[in-house]
Amino acid sequence: MSVASGTRQAKAAATHISKWYGDLEVLHDVSLEVYQHEFLCLLGPSGCGKTTLLRILDGLIRADDGTITLDGEVVTGPPANAAMVFQQFGLFPWKTVSQNVAFPMVLAGTPRQSIAEKVRWAVELVGLKGFEDAFPDNLSGGMRQRVGIARALAVGPDLLLMDEPFASVDAYTRELLQGELLSIWERFRQTVVFVTHSIDEAITLADRIVVMKTKPGEVYHTFDVPIERPRTVTAVRQHPEYGPLRETIWEDMLAGSGRQA
């Protein structure tokens, strides 16, 4: 087990969060703690408000009720030590790979020399060496998301927020990127909140899975993933706990969206 039990310290916390879009309540009284150095997956079907919750955690939008804290302080706007990876990559088409990765550091006023070093490090980490000067439009979906991941990692965030980062790439690339994320994360162990609607992806990556229920979005049940690290995608799928856990979570998701198994 990767997570020390008992004395777990909360990195980020959502307390009694509610959010309405017009007359529709997308999040209802959501309370959630993300522990230090934990890989947490928010799992749920489309429309359960998991992306909205992530954007609230990042301070991008305000909840109508409740508070978000990061390291014990109330979040009112995007925090400096959090970085987001976006579903549609969110790359600037007029910036090259290097410039995209450098962007958050340029905004933060990091010295140029230091930016160059971190960009080189991050680009190499995600396997994009040789593509520093390419524009995003000339890259495949998988490569674009590598840029998105490099951009988030380069700032050295304590909290990494990932919004279905692999939902826009093909199945093969998706599995490849999951494996790479595993090995990167097992080296650095930032606190991660990872939004997905794929049970397999959640089990493969997470220490803990929070299943959300729809209409309105609420925290339903939480599952620990008892699969030891370091992991590989293949090893996880062959693990004896994998099948039963998948089954349990599947039934839970069905129940959470008001369907019969």
Place this chain on the structure above:
Amino acid sequence: MAVREPLPEGRADLRERVRRRRRAEERRERNRYLLIRLLSFVVVLGAWQIYGANSLEIIFSPFTSVIAHLVHLLFFGKLAGAILYSVSMFLGGLVIGSLVGVTLGVAMGRFAGFEAAVGMYVYAIYSTPLVALIPLISLWFGFGITAQLIIISMFVMFPVTIAVYNGVRSVEPALVEVARSFRAGERAMWRHVIIPSVVPYIVTGLSQGVAMGLVGMFISEIYTALSGMGQILAFSANAYKTADMLAVLLTVMILGVFFRTVIEELRKRLAPWFDKGSGK
């Protein structure tokens, strides 16, 4: 995509052969289109030549005669001075019109209140044939350089305004959110997100502005004080010197193509990422 594994000996040779064959195909294709262009050019000029030679001099002139008149006008007539005058006026109007157009477009796109206050007039004037406004402009500003510059600027301004306005409106909200997530302030937002998004639209607007500006240039020279190339055109038309008229038209055509090429080069410099889907 990136990593090319070294191929075994025989395969490397094959790759080289495939590459060479592809290059040869591309070359052949290029040559074919070049040939078609050349043929088309010969046919059109030939037809012009033959038709011109067989028609009355006041109706049409053969190509060679037009070229001869062009050379004559340039070196012994007033054409060189006229080009200088017209092009300076055009460039002046282009600069004023683009500056006003970009400012107006950005303000309308970014501030909804400003758009509500001003937008309807911009659309109203844009929908009015600008030529119809010329008597009014002459009445207010006379027939001199001021009036000419105002006319050319107006012709340039409206397409630029509309293009820039659309550009500012179409800034990707997702990218604004990305920048916000990484704590961009208003200035950084302009520098890194809004301005780069709008640059291709500005260039598109300029390209239309150039075309409209040339129209404005001629109109201002014919409808206000006769001057520049417009004057030569009008005088030769009145005197039935058709070859001279055609020579002036040819000059404008060349100028138009030249300025459009400059704008396209500008786009490649300013917005190298905006290559796809931009047409030509």
